[in-house]
Amino acid sequence: MKNPAEIYDIIKSNFPDGIFELNTSLPVEPLIQVNPMKIHVVSEFLRDAEELKFDSLMNLSGVDDANGERISDENGNEIIKGGTLSVYYHLHSFRFNHKITLKVSAPRENPEVESVENIWKTADWHEREAFDLIGIKFINHPDLRRILMPYDWEDGSHPLRKDYQNPEFYQGMKVPY
């Protein structure tokens, strides 16, 4: 069993340019910030390394950080420009019973993150959900389509974005109250 600082040191020595920092000041579990274009190799290492063996992805979730600039568009609606969208990975090792949380952040305008679907199968539907509701594009995902919203929901519209605007109608049904 290893604590987060030890896990961080092991990854840092193997991927000096792949991870950025260990944040232990949070009220929640300590998390390691990872480069979104390195998350695949880092994940593969975490799963396979003899002393780590993270064999279970407990959860993967997309988050709208809403840390960009808030501006009004031509219709007077508040939209967010810039800032980041994030993905959190909660890992657990059944072998050693230790846990770690990873975080990747990608720019809001082009939120591309590597898929970990071929490392933990759990990630398949979780990544589809993060794509459906937040709009994160998972590179190399084999089947990145909506999972909860209908397939004919407006393209490029992701309801859990903080600046999401409800459509007026869906299939002729009025959406607002």
Place this chain on the structure above:
Amino acid sequence: MGLLDKEFSESNIVIAKTEDLFNWARLSSIWQLSFGLACCAIEMMATSASHYDFDRFGVMPRPTPRQADAIIISGTVTLKMASRIKRLYEQMPDPKYIISMGSCANCGGPYWEHGYHVLKGIDRVIPVDVYVPGCPPRPEALLEGLLKLQEKIRKETLRKKSA
């Protein structure tokens, strides 16, 4: 009932108005579509179970819309579900009745403002006969809704469809 609670020792013929007979038959055997959506469906199942015993009013679940007289919209109707419910409703033979159960089916309930995926009232898609308020309604409230529906059916005429 009035018709059957006397014994008929001298004659086996009962004379009744066609409308009364039809309405009595219909309101006494409302077969509901076996269909539930959310937490309201738990209360609906409790109403069907032995303690509240929906069957004493002739209500029993049917697994196909072709054999159903009523559909109880018991829960949150998402936009994705709404078109499926409409299809089920269209597959039911006339006469057919709809009980909207709980705040979500009545008007969107707690999802009225931020529910991007919720239909704000099933009456935007299909016509509702009885609205049962509550979140979720207790089985007693659903039974009251059923009695209201029975009252409505009792007043129907064959000349003009009222529901």
